[in-house]
Amino acid sequence: xxxDKIAFDKKHRATIRFNIxxxxxxxxxxxxxxxxxxxxxxxxxxxxEKAINNLHEYLLQFEKNITANGAEVIWAENGxxxxxxxxxxxxxxxxxxxxxxxxxxxEEIDLNEHVEHLGIESLETDLGEYIVQIAGEKPxxxxxxxxxxxxxxxxxxxHEKFDTPEKSTPExxxxxxxxxxxxxxxxxxxxxxxxxFLIADIGGIALTENEGNAMMTFSFPKVHIxxxxxxxxxxxxxDLGLLWPLLAAHGTGQQVTVYNSxxxxxxxxxxxxxxxxxxVILLDNNRSELYRHDEQYLALKCIRxxxxxxxxxxxxxxxxxxxxxxxxxxxGSVITPFLKGxxxxxxxxxxxxxxxxxxxxxxxxxPLHNLLLFNRRDAVKxxxxxxxxxMGMKAFEYAFSKRSRLDAVGGNLKNKLGLLGKNALGDxxxxxxxxxxxxxxxxxxxx
Amino acid sequence: MSSRENILGRLxxxxxxxxxxxxxxxxxxxxxxLQTDKSLADWFxxxxxxxxxxxxxxxxxxxxxxxIKQLAAEENLERIFCSDPVLQQALKGQVAFQNDAEDFIQxxxxxxxxxxxxxxxxxxxxxxxxxxxxxxxxxxETHLVVAHKNQLVAHLDDALEQLQQxxxxxxxxxxxxxxxxxxxxxxxxxxxMGMHGPKKLFVLLCDEPF
Ligand code: SF4
Numbered sequence: 001x002x003x004d005k006i007a008f009d010k011k012h013r014a015t016i017r018f019n020i021x022x023x024x025x026x027x028x029x030x031x032x033x034x035x036x037x038x039x040x041x042x043x044x045x046x047x048x049e050k051a052i053n054n055l056h057e058y059l060l061q062f063e064k065n066i067t068a069n070g071a072e073v074i075w076a077e078n079g080x081x082x083x084x085x086x087x088x089x090x091x092x093x094x095x096x097x098x099x100x101x102x103x104x105x106x107e108e109i110d111l112n113e114h115v116e117h118l119g120i121e122s123l124e125t126d127l128g129e130y131i132v133q134i135a136g137e138k139p140x141x142x143x144x145x146x147x148x149x150x151x152x153x154x155x156x157x158x159h160e161k162f163d164t165p166e167k168s169t170p171e172x173x174x175x176x177x178x179x180x181x182x183x184x185x186x187x188x189x190x191x192x193x194x195x196x197f198l199i200a201d202i203g204g205i206a207l208t209e210n211e212g213n214a215m216m217t218f219s220f221p222k223v224h225i226x227x228x229x230x231x232x233x234x235x236x237x238x239d240l241g242l243l244w245p246l247l248a249a250h251g252t253g254q255q256v257t258v259y260n261s262x263x264x265x266x267x268x269x270x271x272x273x274x275x276x277x278x279x280v281i282l283l284d285n286n287r288s289e290l291y292r293h294d295e296q297y298l299a300l301k302c303i304r305x306x307x308x309x310x311x312x313x314x315x316x317x318x319x320x321x322x323x324x325x326x327x328x329x330x331x332g333s334v335i336t337p338f339l340k341g342x343x344x345x346x347x348x349x350x351x352x353x354x355x356x357x358x359x360x361x362x363x364x365x366x367p368l369h370n371l372l373l374f375n376r377r378d379a380v381k382x383x384x385x386x387x388x389x390x391m392g393m394k395a396f397e398y399a400f401s402k403r404s405r406l407d408a409v410g411g412n413l414k415n416k417l418g419l420l421g422k423n424a425l426g427d428x429x430x431x432x433x434x435x436x437x438x439x440x441x442x443x444x445x446x447x
Numbered sequence: 448m449s450s451r452e453n454i455l456g457r458l459x460x461x462x463x464x465x466x467x468x469x470x471x472x473x474x475x476x477x478x479x480x481l482q483t484d485k486s487l488a489d490w491f492x493x494x495x496x497x498x499x500x501x502x503x504x505x506x507x508x509x510x511x512x513x514x515i516k517q518l519a520a521e522e523n524l525e526r527i528f529c530s531d532p533v534l535q536q537a538l539k540g541q542v543a544f545q546n547d548a549e550d551f552i553q554x555x556x557x558x559x560x561x562x563x564x565x566x567x568x569x570x571x572x573x574x575x576x577x578x579x580x581x582x583x584x585x586x587x588e589t590h591l592v593v594a595h596k597n598q599l600v601a602h603l604d605d606a607l608e609q610l611q612q613x614x615x616x617x618x619x620x621x622x623x624x625x626x627x628x629x630x631x632x633x634x635x636x637x638x639x640m641g642m643h644g645p646k647k648l649f650v651l652l653c654d655e656p657f
Contacts, residue, residue, distance in 0.1 A: 022636035035481045042473040053467050056458040069620070075451035118502075119473070127642055128633035144633065151635045170634040174642055181643065186552060202611075202618055212585045212629040212644025219581035230454065237611065241604030244624070255494070257601075258630060259585075259644065261623040263651070268620045272530065272580030288457040294465050375488045 009139055012148060016319050019147045025252025027307070028033040033255055041360050044246050050144060050303035051200075051233045055291070055300075058200040058233045059282065065203025069265030071278040077108035078285050085281055086111065086192075086225060093223055095120055095189040099181075101207070101214035102126035103194025104304065105140055105227050105283055108326045108339070109193065123188075125181050125213040127174065134161050140319065142327060143251050143306035148319060166181075181213070191217035191275065195228035196303070197243065200203035201236040204264035205280060208247060208257045218263055224275040226263070230282050231300035237262070243303065250305040250363045290338035299334045301364045308358035314351060330358035330368045334375060342379055349375035411436035460568035480567060480602070487566040487599040488652060494569025498627030499640060500648040507655040511593050512541045514651060515558065522647075524589060526550065528579040529558040533657065534593055557587035557645075562613075562622070563606040564599045564652070570626040571650060572606050584623060590645040595653040 031037055051058055063073045076082035090098070098115055100106065100122060112133070115122035124133040128145035132138060135157055139145035146154065149168055158164045158173055165172070193214050195205040207214045207225045218224045234243065241258070248254040267274030291297045309315050309329030324335040325345065333348035349372045358368040398405065411434040437445075448456075483490050492502040505511040519527060519542060528551065529535055529544040538558070545554065559579040563572040571592050575581045584590065600606045603624065610622065618629055629644030640646050 019636050033481060036477065036478055036479045039474060039477060040479040043475060043479075046470055046473050049470055053469070054460065056455045056462065059455065062494070075449070075454055077450045077453060081450060125643070126633070127631045131633065146633055146634070149634075151637065154634050170637045170639050173634065174631060174639040178641065178643060185643075204618070210630050210632075211642035213642070215581070215585040215623065216643055219585065230458075238604060238607050241602065241607050244603065253634070254500070256570065256626050258498075258626050258628070259623055260626075261621060262618075262619050264618050265620050267575075271575050271620060272578055274575060274581050274620055282454075284454045288454055288461070291458060292461045293468075297461075297465075313608070 002272065012319060013317060015148055015150050016316065019144065020316060023144075023253065023310050027250065027310075028253070030249040030253035030255060034249070036248045037249075040242065040246055041363050041365055043242050044303075045301070047234060047239045047243065048303065048364045049298070051235055052231065052291075052297065052300045055230065055233060058235060059198075059230060061200040061205055062198050062233060065201065065280075066205075066265060066280060067203070069203050070268070071203075071280055073267045074279060074281045076281055076283045076285070079283075082109050082227060082281050082283050083111065083114045084283075085279075086115070086227075089225060089279060090115065090118065090120055090190060093189055095223075097184065097188045098122045098190040098192060099125050099184055099188040099213075099217050099221065100129075100192045101194070101209065101217045102129050102145070103192070103227060104139075104326060105194050105229050106192060107139060108229075108285060109227075109283070110372075111227070123181070123184055125185070125217060126209070126211060127177055130177060130181070131157065140328075141305055141306065141309060142329075143309075170419050185213075185216040185220045188221045190223045190225060191219075191221040192225045192227065193217050195226050195232055195280075196219045196247070197234045197240065198228055198232045198282075199234055199237050199240070201264065202262075202264060204237070206240060206244075207261045207263070208244065208259070209261075210252075210254075210258045214261055215259055215261060218261070219243045219274060222276050224263070224266065225281065226279070227281045227283060227331075230284055230287055230301070246363050247303055247305050250307040250361070286339045290335060291434060293374075293378070296334060296338070296371050296378075298366055299331060299368075299371055301366055302331050302335075303364055304331075305363055306362040307363065311357040313355060313357065330372070331366070332372045334368060337375055337379070342382060346375060346379040349373075349379065407438050407441055411438075468614070487601060488596060489600060490571055490601075491564050491566040491652070494567065495571075495627065495648075495650060496569070498569060499630075500569060500627045500650060503649065503651045505651055505653050507653050508537050508550050508593070508595075508657040511643070511651040511653050512537050515591060515593075516542050517593070518649065519556070522556075524591060525552045527556045527558060528554040528583060528587065530570040530583060531558070531560050531577060531582070534560060537599050537657075551582070554587055556589040556591060557583045558591045558593065559583055560612060561592050561594050561598065563640055564594055564602050564650070565601075565624065566599055567602045568624075568626055570603070570606075570624045571648075572610070572622065572624045574623070575621040576608075576614070576617040584625065585644045587627075587645055588641065589647045589649070590625075590628075592650045593646070594650060595656045597656045 049183040112122040131146040141147040155168045196208045248257045266278040315329045337345040628648045630641040
């Protein structure tokens, strides 16, 4: 759906408001389990900042340790390199079916489309992701992919696609999908997961989930591929004692997510089951470009909890699709210009009222609203404003810096000049009409 | 130059140029979670039951087996899978179980031991080190964990620390901290149990170690 259509769709607003209000209640309960949440956040921030400030060292450590555990590490500069690495593995294994657990990194590189292009089925197995996949859509929210759909919408979708009874309940649909996907897990050749954390000191990846589909994905197929952004590093295993509960408290309001797994490699000699091969693809895709920026690089601390999305008054109203990017909400607005280009995505940094709610909720203390301002500054420096906008701002500055200049022209002409800048306000707002004589002129000439 | 060298090179160069000051380390000792004066076993039970797990408290392994027998009847569990030699020994003659790869796909329930129980979260930490492997912890509709009091720790940090001590640089290929039965809230945030993993999780927590 086009961004402007969905942003003003009242039913869509009601659905996200409802879903976010349920999230708010849960998070309230979750945070009450802490006696000192502030200190927990300071620790989280410290750990991720240490990891990011020494990123290349920790990545080397991770690579060395997980390789010693029997996994293979592949470095990818961009989506193309990651995709061709996956394609090579698929071909080597004559794969027919790939099962996937939820991963925003694979969304970033459009993995499904590329795999299906080879004639190989690529199946999302997280319920929310599965729903958006069969609807032919993209995830709406980084934690709750089908947040924009009501239960009626989903029942109708399944009725159309699978001929399930009309108005099926969430319980019925869940059981239906469970059964359908069991077969797929058992028969899949390749399992693809993301990674919430890359653990440097032991050489392992960590995965957080509630459904059990990630566990199925890395337990049944004979090959496991984990695709992770290079910023997912944490220095040590013990950091997860803090980060797992912190991520849950901010992501869903749970005390801790149901399944928190660490995978340190393929099946070991003497172990009962598990993949014969494990690959970890470390994806840059312009993260190192973001890393060059002395303020914005802090956004790489993000643990993708989604709290800033749910807290953002803009997100609450316009929703996830309007960002037209993999990562939406405040964190998406900070990083997307770096991942996908300033000229096309810097407007996201400006669609912010600088209320600071995002910064307040962030569990790793990323100063999100400040970083958005730095993006705006950099965009202007790079001259990424359009010509008309820059000239307009200059004219504005000239005219408004002196009262007499404002009255140099009459109301009619002002109305016409105002129309030149109409797009700046968008289609949904109207410019007020200027009176023929300004207030200051009327005051001076009053009888 | 390879992608690896390019990426690492850029990161190194930027970090050196930035030379960001190390942030002051916050207090890593002070408690951040609410405390309790309950016993670890009671605390564990309370927390796991908050997330829809069930905890039974037999005296010893023998009593645990009797409880499993009862549960199997109540829950109509017919195809029960158990791979762990110690538990198999205890079940023998009391509860019928399977352990053949061909039967795996048909199983209804799985019985496994665990590594640790985390009282603060009500979590069961399992690993692929034992005969249960990876799959048996997630595939069955009902998961029965047989554990004992010496496996209880207060916090997740303690479990991770003891895990590292136990395996001394040779960690199992998979470690999972399980906190309750599988669930989803992907449809309108409505909670539904048993999405892909078990619908029911029972922990039989024995007083006496085995
Ligand atoms: S920026 Fe902070 S609040 Fe937003 S998703 Fe990342 S960790 Fe969560």
